[in-house]
Amino acid sequence: EDKFQETIDQGIHILENYIEEMENSGKNSLNGQKAFKLYDTYGFPLDLTKEILEEKGFTVDEIEFNQYMEEQRERARKARTADSGWKNEDSIIDFSEYNSNFKGYELLNLETEVLGLFIENKSVDNISEGHEGIIIIKETPFYAESGGQVGDTGYIKNENFLGEVLDTKYAGNTIIHFVKIKEGNVSLGDRVSTLVDGKRRKSIMRNHSATHLLHQALKEVLGEHVNQAGSIVLPNRLRFDFTHFEAVKEEELREIEKIVNEKILADLDIKTLETTLEESKKMGVIGLFDDKYEEEVRVVQMGDFSMELCGGTHVDNTGNIALFKIISESSIASGVRRIEAITGEEVYRYLNEIEEDLNNLGNTLKTNREGLIDKAGDLMEELKEKERELEALKSKMALSIVDEIINDKKDIDGIDLVVYKVENMDMNSLRNLGDEIKSKLGTGVIVLSSVHNGKISFVSMVTKDLTDKGLHAGNLIRDIAKITGGGGGGRPDMAQAGGKDLDKIDEAMNMVENIVRKQLN
Template identity: 55%
Template structure:
């Protein structure tokens, strides 16, 4: 066998099948495209499913790939065994109705025996027990002796889903030798021991399975093969596992260097080293392919991997955040095949660094509390943590449930997940009640209307803002009515309408409907199921009846302002991608005549320079007077043109594509300007976070920007007057006053510290003893948290051995600090636990390390009561 590295094996495999007429395609991203059934790409054939199903025409009927894959089902086992991994590369060759079994088998054998130079005597194969065709090819044409062909059942050698294409498999095994055997005389492929390693699975997709379990032969059967690159490399190099092969071992060696822990000396440490080594590749590739940490979906997978690797770093003694620095090691070793890694290096490192820092904020406090829970369970000889306590860890301290489970499992303990889930559901109920039931009422109205309305409205508002039409139905108080009279409110359904019904983030049009008999004000328009458009009307005068001719006219000024803002969202979306990265995707929007709101996926707040750059790009495109074209395309045509589509949106066969010059192209059903110059100007008002991994920009366009500039001018004049300067000198005057203010604040703090120092002896004299140790619990008003810490340090320096708890309060804002000398910590004193209980009395909370902690509260009237608890808390902690 040839001893070859990962990159050599990958290259040889792809080149081999190129020689056999295959198109060697680049690996698809880990995020599936147009496939909502998968969270992440987990097999070589996954991104090729449309070619197998016939939904798309493949670029060639023979293809070969080395596909990036992530499998999440075994995350908890990664590190515990030598075999499990989250990230891996899958080699594969595929035939879409071209060649079949004989070629697939012959080429697999040729590659293994001639290119890889594996001894024929070391190769075994398995076939499906009823697949005589494959058996004969292996035995009679390839020459594999029958004793090295194993027939296995459906569970091992038949690939199928509930319904759809399926077929038998044939697997190739390498015999690693008798030193790996279990010793059984029947040991062969299929045995649980490590002697026979399956390296290549050949799937012969030759049947269509229906919902009754019938198998119908396919007229054009397919070939789908898969071979794990890392596993192949391990076997070829005589390694026991993938962690011993280059360049994966390079990552492992770096973990050893960072931690000072040697691999192979401790099972517990080895697990942590393997976790970091594996997860580092996964998180690097996931971020590179546009995944950002969040609390759901693939973002949660990434967050979990980062946090798991980070915790195992701490278990190895790595104190600082380290993963983001190790990213470069992965990039340097895989960039030749995956150039996108190097292109996105800064972004990858930044995203991982931010997530590590977020975890750092929660991990220490959560671990201390969990340790207390574990001690309590051990003392009481219990083996299951209360789900309510686990939920408190999750809800109050941001400690992930899966991490709690993993730590408990390491101690031989478990968790009451049912109780945890009950608490989670209670929290969701509280959130729903807090939001109120207005949304639910809206859905009820729509459900009622849907059962009444049996027709659809034809929207003509892209081209016309006024037209003559006919009333099809009038609804008043949720009942069908014959007419709407002066002063009454109701819903009118029109045969044709120029009114855009609220949908896709764009608000509905306003305007009027009228005829000779009456006039109604359209105060809102909504689009509901089956393209029904509802006009919410208040009758101004006269009456409008059912089946009458009317004129429907949209408020032109309002519509035009909405169009400006909607076209601006498209420019903004593209500008965001250019400035902060292709990982940006729309996560929601609201387009009104007043302003626009755009939610997008991103991992941190934007810097001022980034906001300025985004704003400039949008305005540049406005000033370039780009033509805005509306194209009607099939969904596939639009995507092939490069149009951006929302992942969760449902689209019909024909889609409306908005093309803005050569800058932006998105699928969109909203209304737009004809030229970007009509937007006028664009101004970002705010940028903020609204959820984990989701940011929001609010902005204005057109006349609203003019109003905004005037308002800013007026405020500048008022500010100049207050600062007693002219408008041009506002900034320099403000800087001068700010510096003067800082100087005065420093003087005030100096005087406070001087006053506090003068009271230091009084505070020291207030010390009392608890079981032989000195304790101070004192209230010191007029200080901030920094002043309390400094005062605590001064007292410790003077007393040598002491526990100090100080409290201060102002305007119902309470601060506490607790600090103890190291000798008391060794006796059992834990400042974090003491200060947490003290703060609870003032309706607050906090915590920290055994030797230093701080907390806050809300009720300053209870500070003295809180400090009086210290004596009892110390008494309970001392181990005497």
Template identity: 50%
Template sequence: MEKYNLHEIRKKYLDFFENKGHLVTNSFSLVPKDDKNLLLIIAGMAPLKPYFLGTKKPPKNRMATCQKCVRTSDIENVGKTDRHGTFFEMLGNFSFGDYFKREAINWAWEFMTKQLNISKEKLWVSVYLDDDEAYNIWNNEIGVSKNKIVRLGKEDNFWELEVGPCGPSSEIYIDRGEKYSCGDENCKPGCECDRFVEVWNLVFSQFDKDELGNYSELLNPNIDTGMGLERITAVLNDADNIFEIEPIRTIIKEIEKITNKKYKNNNKDDVSIRVITDHIRAICFLVSDGVIPSNEGRGYVLRRLIRRASRHGKLLGIKNSFLSNLSDVVIENWKEFYSNLEDKRLQIKKIIKIEEDKFEETIDQGIEILKNYIDDMKNNNETILNGYKAFKLYDTYGFPLDLTKEILEDEKLDVDEEQFNLEMENQKNRARSARDKDNKNNWDSDADFNFKINTKTRFEGYEKLSTESKVIAIIKGSQSIDTLSQNEEGYVLLENSPFYAESGGQVGDKGIFKNDKFKAYVIDTQKKNDKLLHLVNVGHGHLKIGDSLEAHVDRNRRLDIARNHSATHLLHKALKNTLGQHVNQAGSLVTDDRLRFDFTHFESLTKDELNKIEREVNEKIWNSLGVEVVETSINKAKDMGATALFDEKYGEKVRVVKMDDYTIELCGGTHVNNISQIGMFKILTESGIASGVRRIEAITGRKAYEFNLSLNDKLNTLSDVLKTNKDNLIDKAHDIMDEVRNLQKQIDSLNSKLANSKLDNILENVYNINGVNVVTKKIDGIDIDGLRQLGDKIKEKLDKAVIVLSTEKNGKVNFIATATEDAVKSGIHCGNIIREVAKITGGGGGGRPNMAQAGGNESSKIEEALDLVKSLVESQLNK
């Protein structure tokens, strides 16, 4: 067989089927679109499911792809076996009601024998047990001998789901020769040995399976094929596994350079090298498709891959982060076919580096604690780690359960996952209880409204802010009533209303109901059980069922809310433009006072990035972009390019809010008519609220104007205090700070001299414990640096000594402990001493055997803490 690298085979395949009239498309994203059943794309046909199911029309009835895929179901076996991997590319040609078995089989044979030049003698095929049609095509038309056509059962050669399109399949095998055989002279496809390798699966979708398990013929049968690119490349190169083919081998070569370890010299090292080689490809492709590390969903898949690869790097002796640099090898070798790898090179490297560095902060501490647990288990002849300990590792140190399991498995140990899950659930319940305790929302306290009326309020608030209406229901507490009197509060349901109910992060409207007999203040508007409810307080008169009234929304408040809501759309787009397309909305709150926008991103924003985002939003406001609202179907909204959380549930009709050509989003909220009405946009804060999720709070319009007025007032006051004008404030502040620093240096110098003057007095109070000189002293008026310097000077004057000093400043207690080398050799450990001493003052700390420091907050207990030193030294020397 001729040898080809992975890229050559991919090109041959796609060119071949393009010449057969197929539309060749780029690989779809690893993130499924419009398929909430899939976390990631796991098969070549997965992105094409709507075409097979008939829910969408394909761009052409013949298509061919090379689809990137990620599977993590067998992640624990990656590196340990030759066949398991998380990332792979799947070649596939597809027919949607066009050609069928004859063409699929003939083209597959042509490609294998003429394009890849595989000897016909090496090829075997399998067909479904009852599929005589496929059998006859292989035998009579292709010329495969009967003894090389194997009939297999439903488990091997029939593809189906619970319901829907399904059908028999036919597989092509390559005979690798007797050296891979099990030795059975009747060995053939279907045997568990490594001789016959299945490389191409042709699925003939010709039936429709119903809920009762009945099969009916499809009017337009389909073809779905799949051939693993890495597998066929390995077989053609007579390689033992996919890690020995190019360009995957280039990743291994780079790992060899980083580690100074040779692949195939040591089995344990080989496992780690293969894990890293596999995972780095998956990591790069996931990040390039917009996935960022998080604690759930596909973000957790990425985090897990990075952490596993990082840990295996440590097992190979790599001390620092390395995956970011290793990603360059993947990008360089795959960018020709996957151009977005090059386009997002900096983003890929940055996200990997940040995540790996985060893991570096916790992994060493977590591994050390887990090692102690393992030692304890072995000493006690235990094989199952307590689930609470595993949970503590996760909850306190960020150490993932799967990594705990993996390390335990290396030691032939296990973990009590049931107890771990119980602890996890208890934590969630505690958090839920805390939220419930803090929840003062009246709507939640009366969540179970008992309406005996099916009428829905007709919402008119998009077009008008005032309307005439009629009361059709009143609720007080959770009971229907007929009347609300003066100063009473209740929920009112109208026939029609201009009041917007809280939804999509936008708060509900406020305003008034009135007629000649009463006036009621609308405090809030919400939806419950599909009913639009107005929470009202009657100012005077009586409000009754059947009353006609005028409903008036607070116009200024609504406009403030609309300004903030429209600004969130501009902000979302500006964030994507500045930070990258991985940015997605993760929550929002829109009130009349401000807007809050949560979004996916992997690090805090720089001052320059925030300025750029703020500037871009304001530029759009100054350009007076028009706002257009269109009601359409969800599919047409997607075709328009509307941004939305498409795994959310939407009705048949959706609202698309379009701001010129700058941003198009699905949104049910209220907006300004022209972006210029926002007036001004000002970012107040940017912060992290969860792993991989950031939050921006901002103001617009009147609030932004009031913010600037307040800022100006503060500048005027500051100018008066510092006795300068506003233009010179910064220079004046620098002058004052320089003066303060100089004065502080003088104070510190004087305090240091004062402390040193006490040196002789301190040395007169040395006590000896088993040949070690011990000094303890509280020193007033000195900072931690002065304390360390004094400790060093005392150490210079003494042989075999341990010194523990303390100082207190502004209520904060500081300790230092230092020891001579000969004292350390005698058993002294300053870190352990200082830790126990600091506990007395309500603090903590630690350090090395010869130097440590700690803090505390109970200055009244300093002397008590220092008195403990003597017994601690004695215990260390007596060990």
């Protein structure tokens, strides 16, 4: 509730700024893009925007708003379908004559009849050992890939053959099984036994149920504007894409993960019911109602926490998920974020790997796990101290060649010009070197450069007597740095700059004399 109010307050503040802009510019209508930003970013309803604007004597461009809404819906549709490995148009076979009933909500094995056999897009009477093909059966416990959940694997067999189910997909409304015959041969009309890989299915179910908890947790932490924009549910992990306008903060991720695990530990019963689409809307079910649904829909409810339209398979109780861990959060498109997570045994495996890494790290650093942070801190401090010593040593070495650098000076119309490239020196050391040269030179122009940690540094200095003659260290360094794709500037007597193109540092230093002559003229 607090998060929602905070979001609304932000939206009102931004809308007030928009109104002030319109008043100043003499406009009387808010453009649709801004109205959409209020809706999409801050969950600010269009009706509320219209109401506030009308009170101030303004309108909103609803046509443009609806155009942006449709573009967002299309992006979400594309994101939801991008993960599918099979489309009905991938096949040139017409499977519409086959009716395969899914029984996998209740069963993982059953006996049934072979209705269709196919090899390389051709209908066949049998498939023999060593060959791969498609089997269609009258009833199936195998879940076909849909809604982001991958298809089941397992076995179809009888006393004459053994077939490994490699994948299960939909072709139109028909469930098709991609099978490799391991032994014997299968024929049309055969009675067969089916066996879904139960361990794999349970892992998928844990991950699928976790996506529902994650979806609701995202809404609670980030706001009601969050909607699913795609997902994939695998045996070893889940991936959930959702609409959101910025990267999810670390503390928000921790809160989301905490909520999901609290609901897992709460042992919420997971129930399913079939109802009409219209009735599901009245129930407040989460669903992307811009998508096409059948008139009869399936609702998955997890206690009083989550209720979504879903045709996938789920555990009976949230406690069966065991554990939930977010592995990563990233951007996949403008306004669309992605969370990857693991559950159950995968979390246990993940924690064991971390424990092993910590033990190995402790052995390397010669400390126990409890002392790792302190040890790392000590090592970082030692490293910084060594770096400071190294920089001091490099400065001393550089200062030891001050006389050598001055001896390379050029005479430009009676003015001493020192141009020198020093190896591996940071900006502070470069300035100190410049000060030392300037002190010994007495009068003149100095330009130094160096590459340190892959970055170019420039320093220029002009003695006071020469600034009065029109020489300007800031302008000089700016023109030099520009050659390397960098920039900078400063006072007439001292300036510094950075560069980007390492290959052009020599070219830039060679141009110093010409630039100085131009300033003198």
